[in-house]
Amino acid sequence: MTVKSIRRLAVSGTLAFGVLTGGGLAAKAQDEALVSFSVMKPEIAVKLAQAAMESCRGKGAQVAVAVVDRFGNLQMMLRDRFAGAHTPETARRKAWTAVSFRNDTLALSEVAKPGAEAYGANFITEALMLGGGVPVEAAGSIVGGVGVSGAPGGDMDDACARAGIEAVAADLAF
Template sequence: MKNKALKVILLTASVALSPGAIAQESDQPLLVEIRRMSMDVALAIAKTAIDHCREQGVQVAVTVVDRGGHPQVVLRDVLAMDLALDVSFRKAYTAMTFTSATSALEDRFTGPFSVGKLDKVLLSAGGMPVQASGETIGGVGVSGAPSGQIDESCAQAGVAAVEMDLEMAPF
């Protein structure tokens, strides 16, 4: 009797947990399409940011991260400090994570145990989210200029270089 009851329970569970049953109980799709930046777009952002900073007489490091916060393009100008590489990554990661310019976050998390104390998060001007049709698809961080405002203007120039193309891109 126990074996028969166990078989009935297992059969019921397997039917209930089958993909068809999951799709019927939920309006959520089983698979989702995710928009991602191409390498060429990420490279255009980084190169434009470098060029914008060079026009101001500044050599910087630029990191462009994808929507998961993973570095997609990293550029360091000849005279930019090595430290700028890590800082540019952290700014890009923070901008992507919070979907905000990092300058807007500088005074947001001030408590001793706030989110601003996390390893990858850096609440300092110089990071911008990269968006396509209102969806965050990455972030760019710039480091090495004498001020965060210059870093951020270079990051913004990088985003502006591809912004229209991203808005018009089909999906």
């Protein structure tokens, strides 16, 4: 059998399959079997981290900022010169928690207090229920997360994270 014959057979077999299955059904089945997702470009993660750090600097706080992709993998880490040694890991875990739980960690810290319904979430490895982790969304989907650590309180960490997201909002709009 020649290459030309094999191609002809493959084309006719594909056409016959399309006719027998109703054409669009095969394409629909393929679409249902695959998943598409978006993540931030590294340049956007850098811009977000820098804007979050600048926001905290403007408030007199030295922080670390972590940006993770939608799966919780670290994309960017930025630590200000006087931020504590613990802040990079804390920021990363806040960002990871935000994407993993699909919610900001300031809100999660309230529902995960001792005696609250979600208290057990505190015992999940890597989870850190302290304010400062915020999911990053674009077109209704989570595309990453940002975590800030080092400000005097989770409220300020959260505000700086949101300032970082605001700085890249136009870049993420599509």
